[in-house]
Amino acid sequence: MKYYSTNGKSAPASLKDAVIRGLAPDRGLYMPERIVPMPKGFFADMAEMDFKEIALAVARNFFGEDIEEKALERIVRDTLSFDTPAVKVTDRIHSLELFHGPTLAFKDVGARFMARLLAYFNEGESRTVNVLVATSGDTGSAVANGFLGVEGVRVFVLYPKGRVSPIQECQFTTLGQNITALEIDGSFDDCQALVKSAFMDEELRERMFLTSANSINVARFLPQSFYYFHGVAQMKKKGLGDNLVVCVPSGNFGNICSALFGVRMGLPVKRMIAANNRNDVFFQYLRTGVYSPRPSIPTLANAMDVGDPSNFARIIDLYKGDWNAIRSFISGATVDDSTILSTIRECHERNGYILDPHGACGFRALEDSLEDGENGLFCETAHPAKFKDTVEKATLEEIAIPERLATFMKGEKKSVPLSKDYGALRDFLQDVNG
Numbered sequence: 001m002k003y004y005s006t007n008g009k010s011a012p013a014s015l016k017d018a019v020i021r022g023l024a025p026d027r028g029l030y031m032p033e034r035i036v037p038m039p040k041g042f043f044a045d046m047a048e049m050d051f052k053e054i055a056l057a058v059a060r061n062f063f064g065e066d067i068e069e070k071a072l073e074r075i076v077r078d079t080l081s082f083d084t085p086a087v088k089v090t091d092r093i094h095s096l097e098l099f100h101g102p103t104l105a106f107k108d109v110g111a112r113f114m115a116r117l118l119a120y121f122n123e124g125e126s127r128t129v130n131v132l133v134a135t136s137g138d139t140g141s142a143v144a145n146g147f148l149g150v151e152g153v154r155v156f157v158l159y160p161k162g163r164v165s166p167i168q169e170c171q172f173t174t175l176g177q178n179i180t181a182l183e184i185d186g187s188f189d190d191c192q193a194l195v196k197s198a199f200m201d202e203e204l205r206e207r208m209f210l211t212s213a214n215s216i217n218v219a220r221f222l223p224q225s226f227y228y229f230h231g232v233a234q235m236k237k238k239g240l241g242d243n244l245v246v247c248v249p250s251g252n253f254g255n256i257c258s259a260l261f262g263v264r265m266g267l268p269v270k271r272m273i274a275a276n277n278r279n280d281v282f283f284q285y286l287r288t289g290v291y292s293p294r295p296s297i298p299t300l301a302n303a304m305d306v307g308d309p310s311n312f313a314r315i316i317d318l319y320k321g322d323w324n325a326i327r328s329f330i331s332g333a334t335v336d337d338s339t340i341l342s343t344i345r346e347c348h349e350r351n352g353y354i355l356d357p358h359g360a361c362g363f364r365a366l367e368d369s370l371e372d373g374e375n376g377l378f379c380e381t382a383h384p385a386k387f388k389d390t391v392e393k394a395t396l397e398e399i400a401i402p403e404r405l406a407t408f409m410k411g412e413k414k415s416v417p418l419s420k421d422y423g424a425l426r427d428f429l430q431d432v433n434g
């Protein structure tokens with residue numbers, strides 16, 4: 001299968017090239033040339049299939065032409081060493097818990113899948129591939145842990161100084177080995193801009209085999225669709241599969257985009273909601289038809305503090321720019337910090353379920369919008385303990401830190417401070433590369 005660029009000015013690429021490049025030469029995002037519907041029989045059977053079986057069927061649909069069957073089975077099996085249960089919150093609303101992976105956030109699946117795919121394509125080559133990733137918190141930890149110890153790959157995590165939680169920070173600054181953390185004196189948008197500049201630096205990119213593990217990379221965002229097939233399958237099994245509304249707390253829109261691919265493949269979802277925090281560029285786009293990116297502002301749901309969502313271009317491409325078509329399937333919501341806190345508090349009191357600040361945006365948007373006869377599924381994208389202070393402030397109860405997180409916090413923090421200008425990053429990378 002070929003992958004074309006959303007900007008339409010670069011030649012279509014193979015999966016291997018799309019994964020190794022990350023961004024197309026014309027700065028566009030890669031899209032698969034075809035989206036093939038899953039066979040009807042699959043949807044009839046999926047309520048009886050487990051996560052790995054479902055994921056393998058979906059993975060074959062995307063990648064079957066480009067990866068040998070045995071290797072693909074192994075990649076899927078190694079990626080999914082954990083489950084993603086749909087947990088009841090109210091009678092009609094369930095939480096799809098995407099946080100049962102090693103770093104307790106949903107990006108683990110995409111990061112682990114991408115690491116294994118990159119290793120597969122790089123096998124037998126003598127080069128080192130260098131992965132650059134900008135993070136507002138969770139991407140860095142998922143990517144660093146997904147790639148830790150993977151042969152032939154080195155990872156640089158760029159994160160905004162003082163803007164990620166201590167728990168998030170220690171998940172990518174304490175690992176060592178092939179992982180280096182770069183503490184940037186700037187915002188997440190500055191980090192993202194630095195990564196983009198490095199990719200546009202043709203000379204550096206080619207010499208260092210630079211690639212991106214942000215959700216612009218097809219190997220990272222496409223596998224996230226596994227979650228939605230499994231989520232819908234579980235709702236069907238519970239008898240709640242009809243008129244299903246799926247709500248995704250969104251920042252860079254990679255996660256919801258993978259769900260939209262699922263829908264194109266026939267996944268029975270009635271409509272979707274993209275829940276934003278105060279960084280609501282997409283919400284405003286749905287209202288007005290005008291897309292105006294703007295600098296991000298810090299919120300309690302910091303993994304969604306994005307002022308110019310990189311996957312917006314993919315959504316536009318999927319719908320051929322048809323604003324009405326987008327609006328008739330996806331609605332938006334904007335949730336401010338005080339509503340995040342009150343939602344965590346109320347959901348805990350009424351339903352005994354502890355939300356994290358991102359899941360709180362999803363739950364709030366879904367509950368406000370659900371109509372009679374509809375059932376709802378929202379993504380709970382991070383474990384609440386990752387945002388301990390916020391969650392405890394809302395629930396007034398102490399939250400236990402899972403073993404996996406506690407282990408990270410015992411490690412020694414190591415990071416390299418850098419300014420937000422591109423020259424500093426370039427010099428640093430050049431030194432490392434020798």
Ligand SMILES: *Cc1c(COP(=O)(O)O)cnc(C)c1O
Nearest residue numbers: 138250251252253254255303381
């Ligand atoms: C990354 C992230 C999001 C946003 O996902 P996108 O794919 O960028 O829209 C939401 N919640 C958490 C916890 C995240 O880490």
